[in-house]
Every structure is written in C-alpha cells, then in structure tokens.
C-alpha cells in the first residue's frame with residue numbers, strides 16, 4: 001500500500017466515504033492521492049490531471065511504479081475544461097484560493113454532474129466557502145490536519161443551497177462543532193493575527209478587518 005501524508009489521506013477518506021463513479025484530481029502533481037484512491041477502491045474511474053508537463057511526468061512515473069497506467073487516466077488539462085459527464089467528484093488541493101475559485105467559476109458549466117467538491121486551499125478558506133456556495137453547493141464536512149508545522153483545512157461541498165452567516169464562512173460551520181479537532185487551529189490563527197494586528201497603525205482598513213476576525217476566533221475558542 002502506498003504511504004501518503006495525513007493531509008492526502010484525509011482528502012482520500014472524504015472521497016471514499018461516499019459512492020463515487022468518477023473522480024478528477026485537478027492539479028494532481030505526483031498523483032499519490034490517485035494511487036491511494038485506486039488501491040482503496042478498485043471500481044472508481046480516476047482522472048489525474050495537471051496543467052503542467054513536469055508534474056504529469058512525475059505522476060506517470062508513480063502510476064507506472066504501482067502498475068496503474070491502465071487504470072488512472074492522466075490528462076494535461078487546465079481546470080475542468082472538457083471533463084466527462086460521468087465525473088461526479090472533483091478534488092482540488094494544494095492550491096491558493098484564487099486559483100481554485102477561478103477554475104470553478106470559469107468552468108462552472110462542467111459542474112452539472114459534479115455532486116461533490118473536495119477542496120483544500122492553502123490560503124483563504126473564508127473566500128473558498130463564500131465563492132463555492134455561490135455555485136450551488138453546501139458545506140457537508142470539514143477537517144483540519146496539522147502536518148509538518150502547518151494547518152490544512154479540507155472542505156467537502158455537495159450540491160445544494162444553504163445560507164451561512166459571515167461567522168460560519170470564516171470559522172467553518174462544521175469545523176467549529178468539533179473543537180477537539182479544531183481548537184489548536186483556531187488558537188494558532190488567533191495568536192498569529194493578534195501579533196500581526198499590533199504592527200498595524202490605527203485607522204487602517206486591514207486593522208478593522210483583523211479585529212473582527214480575532215473577535216470571531218476568540219468567541220469560538222471560548223466555547224471550549
């Protein structure tokens with residue numbers, strides 16, 4: 001069995017917990033996630049795609065090593081352009097929020113049959129939530145993983161409509177319910193932002209925004 005990071009294992013477990021016909025891993029890079037998925041469910045159709053040649057070469061080497069060249073379809077592709085109708089699950093991980101939301105908004109016509117999005121951005125999860133629910137998805141599950149000194153948030157969206165408060169979009173409507181899992185993450189954000197705000201002069205717009213974020217984090221931390 002291939003060994004993958006906790007972050008990728010958490011993403012894979014979210015993919016595997018529901019029945020899935022076809023998955024596309026957008027920006028697959030090494031394709032380790034895709035190999036793991038196939039090792040754990042031999043029946044899923046998997047497309048590992050990347051916009052760049054170099055990652056695709058490394059993906060091909062890894063897929064070859066595990067003898068999955070006839071199982072995992074490798075594609076040089078930008079975002080979701082031209083994805084097949086039987087793809088019902090999209091994974092996008094390890095990219096910034098802007099790239100992720102840009103892909104999804106631009107390619108929304110390809111989301112018709114996509115029931116689930118598993119997203120892990122390494123930047124602004126408030127904007128990830130805000131922009132993806134606008135595309136007709138709701139937040140089904142959320143996880144946070146600490147690995148090699150960094151926190152990674154992973155969000156599962158499914159088709160549907162739900163209204164969220166600004167606080168929920170910032171804190172995470174599911175993450176906040178499991179403080180055993182997320183307390184250290186919120187504390188990390190609280191400490192980091194509390195340090196940053198000290199260096200910003202009064203009256204600065206960014207300072208007001210940070211103040212609101214720190215207040216939301218504080219309220220959440222106090223719940224424990």
Ligand SMILES: C[S@@+](CC[C@H](N)C(=O)[O-])C[C@H]1O[C@@H](n2cnc3c(N)ncnc32)[C@H](O)[C@@H]1O
Nearest residue numbers: 026027028029050051052055077078079093094
């Ligand atoms: C940091 S890697 C993340 C790899 C893997 N998904 C993970 O989470 O470990 C980001 C990958 O996304 C690819 N990428 C960036 N923009 C893309 C796009 N518009 N369409 C497809 N792939 C893209 C890059 O070439 C790169 O291989």
